[in-house]
Amino acid sequence: MCSVDPNVDAGGDGHVRTIGVVGTGVIGAGWAVRALARGHDVVAWDPAPGAAERLRSAVARAWPSALRLGLFPGADPSRITWVDTVEELAARVDWIQENAPEDEDVKRPLMRTLAAHSAPEVVIASSSSGLLPTRLQDGCRHPERILIGHPFNPVYLLPLVEVVAGGQTSQAAMDAAVAHYDDLVMYPLVVRTEIEGYLSDRLQEALWREVLHLVNDGVATTRELDDAVSYGPGLRWAGMGTNLTFHLAGGEGGMRHMLSQFGPALKLPWTKLVAPELTDGLIEAMAEGCEAQADGRSVEELERLRDDYLIGVMRSLRPLDLGAGRLIAEREARIHEASGVTAWAAGDPVSAPLALYEAPVEPDWVDYNGHMSEWAFLTAFGWASDKLFRYIGIDEGYRADGHSLFTVETHLNYVKEASLGDPLRFTTQVLGVDAKRLHFFHAMEHAGTGELLCTTEQVLLHVATATGATAPILPGPAAALAAISAAHADLPVPPQVGRVMGLT
Numbered sequence: 001m002c003s004v005d006p007n008v009d010a011g012g013d014g015h016v017r018t019i020g021v022v023g024t025g026v027i028g029a030g031w032a033v034r035a036l037a038r039g040h041d042v043v044a045w046d047p048a049p050g051a052a053e054r055l056r057s058a059v060a061r062a063w064p065s066a067l068r069l070g071l072f073p074g075a076d077p078s079r080i081t082w083v084d085t086v087e088e089l090a091a092r093v094d095w096i097q098e099n100a101p102e103d104e105d106v107k108r109p110l111m112r113t114l115a116a117h118s119a120p121e122v123v124i125a126s127s128s129s130g131l132l133p134t135r136l137q138d139g140c141r142h143p144e145r146i147l148i149g150h151p152f153n154p155v156y157l158l159p160l161v162e163v164v165a166g167g168q169t170s171q172a173a174m175d176a177a178v179a180h181y182d183d184l185v186m187y188p189l190v191v192r193t194e195i196e197g198y199l200s201d202r203l204q205e206a207l208w209r210e211v212l213h214l215v216n217d218g219v220a221t222t223r224e225l226d227d228a229v230s231y232g233p234g235l236r237w238a239g240m241g242t243n244l245t246f247h248l249a250g251g252e253g254g255m256r257h258m259l260s261q262f263g264p265a266l267k268l269p270w271t272k273l274v275a276p277e278l279t280d281g282l283i284e285a286m287a288e289g290c291e292a293q294a295d296g297r298s299v300e301e302l303e304r305l306r307d308d309y310l311i312g313v314m315r316s317l318r319p320l321d322l323g324a325g326r327l328i329a330e331r332e333a334r335i336h337e338a339s340g341v342t343a344w345a346a347g348d349p350v351s352a353p354l355a356l357y358e359a360p361v362e363p364d365w366v367d368y369n370g371h372m373s374e375w376a377f378l379t380a381f382g383w384a385s386d387k388l389f390r391y392i393g394i395d396e397g398y399r400a401d402g403h404s405l406f407t408v409e410t411h412l413n414y415v416k417e418a419s420l421g422d423p424l425r426f427t428t429q430v431l432g433v434d435a436k437r438l439h440f441f442h443a444m445e446h447a448g449t450g451e452l453l454c455t456t457e458q459v460l461l462h463v464a465t466a467t468g469a470t471a472p473i474l475p476g477p478a479a480a481l482a483a484i485s486a487a488h489a490d491l492p493v494p495p496q497v498g499r500v501m502g503l504t
């Protein structure tokens with residue numbers, strides 16, 4: 001009988017959870033960052049000498065990426081407690097994520113120890129890449145709360161986590177796992193049938209086996225094979241996966257035509273699937289190939305590059321509501337909700353000017369000089385406007401009901417350059433509002449020095465999105481804007497407002 005309560009919200013109520021991270025290598029450190037960015041506490045243990053220090057530096061390296069993805073209130077990289085024994089960890093935490101090496105002989109006794117020393121309601125999830133949960137839970141105390149939560153590297157950025165039940169895992173524990181990973185703004189994919197390698201690693205490994213054969217047979221180098229992915233199919237996979245992509249490859253006839261055209265090729269011996277022997281020669285060819293591709297860049301440098309492009313890809317999918325892009329929007333909405341910057345309610349005092357948004361200068365905002373590009377200032381102001389909209393009650397729900405604000409005129413004044421990572425602070429002044437129009441001004445300052453960097457003055461129209469015609473602002477936002485406008489009435493008009501461009 002399971003004591004895990006599926007109705008307990010795994011932290012979504014704002015209750016701070018303590019996550020136990022067992023084994024703090026690549027994956028354990030990634031889990032630590034994801035939990036810390038969510039505002040949780042982490043208790044960590046790893047038997048290797050120097051592991052505590054390595055974890056702290058791994059967290060420090062990953063933190064800028066976590067920051068770019070968005071931190072929840074309370075997120076703090078120093079909220080890690082290192083313990084000396086696995087028993088102490090098990091006794092102190094609300095959730096256990098096990099990340100020891102992929103070896104059943106290591107994981108099975110470890111699972112038994114974790115189960116023996118943790119409260120029965122604590123779920124123990126293994127990050128295993130392919131071991132069967134039935135075997136990991138065998139002989140454990142309260143085996144019904146043991147399952148697989150298989151993430152992808154880097155765990156702090158990639159949302160997928162495969163959740164796999166063993167023969168003794170309860171539905172309640174599975175529900176708790178889905179809720180927990182959802183709370184970490186991940187994409188929990190329940191693998192309905194317990195199989196070795198689960199889903200993603202089966203797919204990845206099929207490709208990897210083929211890579212090993214092609215290198216082993218001298219057909220191609222590691223670089224050529226990576227080019228064969230990253231310039232083509234890899235770009236498609238992020239948004240649509242393999243099957244929907246091939247559906248389109250079949251033209252109007254979709255997958256049916258695709259199978260009739262390319263089905264016969266499936267009978268040809270294109271792929272081998274059984275991996276080649278890992279001879280010294282093959283290991284050398286693989287390692288030397290990758291070192292040549294790295295071209296002197298350290299793993300740390302390549303990690304930064306990978307994190308930057310992963311964030312870029314996920315952000316580009318966001319407006320299309322595709323794949324991981326959905327979770328970028330979801331994370332932002334949840335952070336906004338959790339940060340307590342609630343929409344204005346009747347009677348709330350209004351600050352003059354408003355200060356609703358802060359952000360660092362992002363890597364994709366800077367040009368070859370390391371300075372913020374001219375278009376990026378407008379992007380950043382767009383986020384400041386989004387905060388204003390949320391504050392007045394114009395959010396996903398308002399837009400889904402068919403109304404939105406459209407910008408019709410923008411003036412930007414560039415005052416001083418901003419560099420990568422500079423902390424930015426935005427203030428907002430409402431200059432005027434009527435039934436259908438809004439006129440406001442944002443100022444962007446360096447949050448450290450207080451220097452003014454850029455300003456924008458904008459006029460927006462309130463629109464019924466179904467018709468594209470202007471429409472009166474609905475009562476809630478209209479009341480909020482009236483209150484803000486009244487509170488800002490005595491603010492001096494900034495000198496950049498109403499300026500006309502010219503050479504005189």
Ligand SMILES: NC(=O)c1ccc[n+]([C@@H]2O[C@H](COP(=O)([O-])OP(=O)(O)OC[C@H]3O[C@@H](n4cnc5c(N)ncnc54)[C@H](O)[C@@H]3O)[C@@H](O)[C@H]2O)c1
Nearest residue numbers: 023024025026027028048099100101102127128129151153
């Ligand atoms: N690397 C990946 O891309 C990836 C992705 C998903 C899942 N995983 C899975 O995550 C787990 C960890 O993989 P990793 O890549 O982080 O490996 P890693 O080698 O980077 O880290 C493993 C850590 O476990 C520690 N360790 C050794 N014995 C231990 C024990 N008895 N108890 C606790 N910790 C112990 C080691 O000191 C090391 O710090 C594996 O099950 C792996 O299959 C890895």
